[in-house]
Amino acid sequence: MRRREMGVLAFTGLAGAATAQTAGGFRDSGLVGRLEGPNIITDPARRPTQFKEAPMLAEQVRAGRLPPVEQRLPQDVMVVEPLRSVGKYGGTWRRGFIGPSDGENGNRIMSADKPLFFDPSGTELRPQLAKGFEVSADGKRTTLHLRRGLKWSDGTPHTADDWMFWFNDLYTNRDLVPAPAPELSSNGKPGRMVKVDEATIAFEFDEPYYLFPMLLAGDTLVGGGQTRLQSNGQTYALYAPAHYLSRYLPKNTPVETLTAQARAAGFNNWVQHFKFLSDWQLNKDVPTLCAWRMVQPINTQLWVLERNPYFYAVDTEGQQLPYIDRVQMTLAENPEVVNLRAVAGEYDYQERFMDLGKLPVFIENQQRSHYKVHLDPGFNGADSVLFPTLTYTEDAEIGDLLRKVEFRRALALGIDRDQLNEAFWLGLGTPGSTIPDESLPESPGGEWRQKWSTHDPAQANRLLDAIGLTRKDREGFRLRRDNGQRLRIEIAVGQTLSATWPQQAEMISQHWRDIGIATDVKVMERSLWYTRAYGDKHQIALWTNNGTESLYLYPRYVLPVDPIGGVISNVYAAWFASNGERGSEPPDPEMRRAFALMRAATGQQKAERDATAKEVWKIAVDQQWGIGLVGLSPAFMGVRVVNERLENVPGRTGISQHCRTPWGGHPEQWYFKT
């Protein structure tokens, strides 16, 4: 019955796009499967009555260190119908990560603590921490029904009080949360969180906010979940373990004591100490709600997670999930090494850092290394995007140029995308602008994929001449207008996600020679790249726009509206997110128009919202705030190397920020065949 429902859904959103998409080249390989996933059973009649647990936990129960499984599971247990077969317990999921700056690698696996989630197609909401929700007719009130009897990984009950603790004690503390979450405002007016009963939370807004439930499921500051949003120095998400963290707040303990504790632990002040304590990547004592909990932190050679004995989900036979005992991530020096180890068969499921260009090598070694290669083409417009920083100030001349739309358009027209496609996407990606797949309801349509995104050096040269960059040196490079020196533009590339980003930038710098632009490619480590990105210190940043296939869930790579986005402009993003309190207002009327559209969309119903999204995309492409290169391909986490013995792995997963790849494939129900 659930399957039929999914069939109906298949005509909208990503699933619909999957059938309409013309990813022909990839499809012919037979490596692109069907978008699928396990069902979440909501019918109480089908809920198992007997529960079973993993042998390693049964042992602890016998030893008296753990209460029996019935007492650990919530009354409103989540029932997952495994994709193909009911599994067996045991095994270690081996993966690769590239160091302390690669926290997202683990965050994504720890995604069971989001309030809501998506179905495999990435469009329809599914229950997760909350078993359900409702939105009032006027759109001003969203009620969230949490699972009753939910427990933290240390056995303490998780209730509405944990949510109110976050809202009252953490969110309002400006030391911990310097900028409010824009998602908690409707049309610029802050909303409130209210406790209805022990397991019910309501969100009240002054203006209609029909978009809100989607944001609770997306990778947003309200939907990201505790692990994602209370790590790397952040204190967002909507709840926090009150029983563990409250005593570290000045409200409950004198600041002197807290400072002394922080000093003793090697931190300067209580805020730093608090952020360490709440960070699951570093502190194994912080309780979680996810399928696994951390037992060995990220700053070691092995980042290890172990099953959470209090995880809230079971399979249809009442076996507590997950099936897999441990997740073990091995440190690799760089993405290249991750690829190498994947080819050697050292990973059980790895999609992160897998380089599309190495597909022939992956395929060639399938039998020898006992894995299977899957391709999951994405729906985002560009796997690689150049983001000019609009508020770059270190060099006045270059900042001024980056703010000129003619300059950005000229750079966009100066790139030969077919060349990039051939060299790094095996000729099978789609060259063009940043817009999502044409089959998605938010796409402004095919002609916008070409807009300013073809290779037209002649027009690019005219545009550059028109803004006064007419003088050239004897090698044909244009000169700066202020001091007559050669104009040099930098592309900042983070050494992460894609192994070939540095080479892509190098190729672009070759193309730009033809329009007289000298380019320096700066390759840097991920955390340095981020630090500089947050300071608006990159001239042009190379990144992906994965996630923008759903504009409202992840707008940061379309518009500077998200203070943790890092690209385009952090100053504008701070201004947007704080409703004008901080940052500065963009002087560009087009940007202001796009901002107004984004604000208006929160109160719109789906159809109207989609129309607004189209409008935003048109402005973004016309202004070239992001210069799209090549996309609609499996380049970004869409090349999967999966152990032959791993079962219940979907034929295709939605490669999307809000699907939290690989969590969208539901790893809690994967198991190893014996």
Place this chain on the structure above:
Amino acid sequence: MSATAEARFAEATQLQLTWWRFRRHKLAVASLFVIALFYLIAIFADFLAATDPHATDARRSFIPPQGIHFFDDSGFNPHVYGLRGVRDPRTFQLTYAPDPARKLPVRLFVRGFTYDLFGLIETDIHLFGVVGGRPGESAFLLGTDQLGRDLFSRLMVATRISLVIGLAGVTLSLFLGVLLGGISGLYGGWVDTLIQRLIELLRSVPTIPLWMGLAAALPRTWSVLQVYFAITLIISLIGWTELARVVRGRFLALREEDFVIAAELSGASQGRIIFRHMLPSFASHIIAATSLALPAMIISETSLSFLGLGLRPPAISWGILLQDAQNIQVLANAPWLLMPAIPVTLIILAFNFFGDGLRDAADPYG
């Protein structure tokens, strides 16, 4: 030894003696030719490059080395065949098949990309190239890399940069070494102690971590050229210590020699003693030490760049070329990109043999 030969031997200048002695070391003589060849390549790198070493073209990525056919039906007519790339729909592997219908004649002194010969004369004549090909077509003697750049042309340019860095580094080391070693040996006392302890301190630090630290300290905002010079500096920072030791030792030994004392007693100034009497008598040693230091410099640059700490693209050096080869695609499907390891090995060996021969020859009476 016959009488005339003995007479010649007695009358010969130091330089002649050195040369005679050096000639007897066959390997060193051969090495001299190899080194000369490499430096010729360095001088004429752009002339030898068949295509622009920076020009990328994805439609010719990972072309295997291409052989030149010298004869066809009409007799002597060197040519290569045009290539057609086809991607296998199942394995995604791009394979190139020669197109027998498209014969591209290979000729000498053809026109190609523009460059400045010796940095002065603008020209576009290259040693060889294909005539009448479509844009992007050429003879790829050593194949192409992922971005479709001609490895042979890149290798030529890389040779120049790597050898120049070695030479510049050694010059700097020589300057520092002779200066500090000279001061140390000549004055002795606390200056000597200070310099010697400094040398020991520098030499006790493992070089790779030291380089890594210094290279990491280079501002990321520096241009390629600035990095280039900084790397040279970093490399020579270690290199001078060895030379300084040698120079100091020679100074210490010569200070007590009769001819130096004689010069001193005749009232020669200190400068005259150093430059007229002492320096010539151990110049040959310095030259030998220098030629032995050169390969270390070249290896240093190559390994630093290989580790991603030295030069950065778009600069082209041996280390950069090898760094490009540092991925699994290359190992599995494009092994020809490991080629740049061969010239590195060759020049290092050549310099070592050459230095060896020189050291023996430098002391012709020994």
